[in-house]
Amino acid sequence: MMDDSSLLEVAVKGSSTYVLDFLHYCHTLTSNNGCSLVVLNHNDIYSSKTGPALILQMEYLADVVVKAEPLVTGLATDVHGQLTVLNKGAIDEHGAVRSKLHNLHFKVKENSVEYFYPGIRA
Helix, strand or coil: CECCCHHHHHHCCCCHHHHHHHHHHHHHHHHHCCCCCCECCCHHHCCCCCHHHHHHHHHHHCCEEEEEECCCCCCCCCCCEEEEEEEEEEECCCCCEEEEEEEEEEEECCCCEEEECCCCCC
């Protein structure tokens, strides 16, 4: 589990190639051992000028991509943001592998987070 992948780029003095090589190595190592690799990336504070290329490569390697964003419509009192979950390895009822995209809203509470589908809350 990596808390912030943008710090890896800082550690290698801005070379996204080294970061991609390291993440690809970690992905291969965890895949061979039946483990999962979880990487957190902050798009809003990413330091590299080539940041989108690195983010796109990470999304390409990922089986599940979760993006937390503010609401497109602006602030609301009962909804704090939205999650977009892309599951690339989902198997449908016919046994075919397909990508599934889910959009959820969330509200941060004192000790937990409440998730719900858009339009469920009144």
